Amino acid sequence: MSKPPPGYARALRPDEQALFDGLTRAQVLVDGVQIEVGVISWPTSHQPQLDWLPVAWLPAASSAADCYRARRRVLMQRRFFGVCKTCGRRYARGHMLSPELCHRCAEQYHQILF
Numbered sequence: 001m002s003k004p005p006p007g008y009a010r011a012l013r014p015d016e017q018a019l020f021d022g023l024t025r026a027q028v029l030v031d032g033v034q035i036e037v038g039v040i041s042w043p044t045s046h047q048p049q050l051d052w053l054p055v056a057w058l059p060a061a062s063s064a065a066d067c068y069r070a071r072r073r074v075l076m077q078r079r080f081f082g083v084c085k086t087c088g089r090r091y092a093r094g095h096m097l098s099p100e101l102c103h104r105c106a107e108q109y110h111q112i113l114f
Contacts, residue, residue: 012072015089019081023092024074025052026067033058035070037080040094048094055080 012020023038035056041049055077056070075081075090082096083089086105093099097106106112 012075013090015091016075019090019092020071020075023080024071026058026071030060032060033062033067033070035067035074037074037077038092039080040092042094 011017023040025036025038027034027036034054035058036052037055038050039053041051043049055074058066058070078099080093081090082093082099082102084091084096084102084105085100086109087102089102091102096102097112101110
């Protein structure tokens, strides 16, 4: 689990921390650090697919705090993650029915079956 560098007033909630740890990463390369996000797609109805997409580039001299901040910025981007208006939890876009409704709430509160 990654800890926030000094200066972050709010720690990540458990749902956000799980996404941060599982769907964002910093790949250290020879000439810099590549920040990547895991994008979930559904090529078949019951088999998710995870692909890693490069979304940011940092200089090779970047600190662990710089990498943490870059990964946290990715976690807050609406094109990759959304917040369900029903339960208030953050999810990967691939686990949401719409930009504002997660699959779990769609099944539980709206009787949508998958």
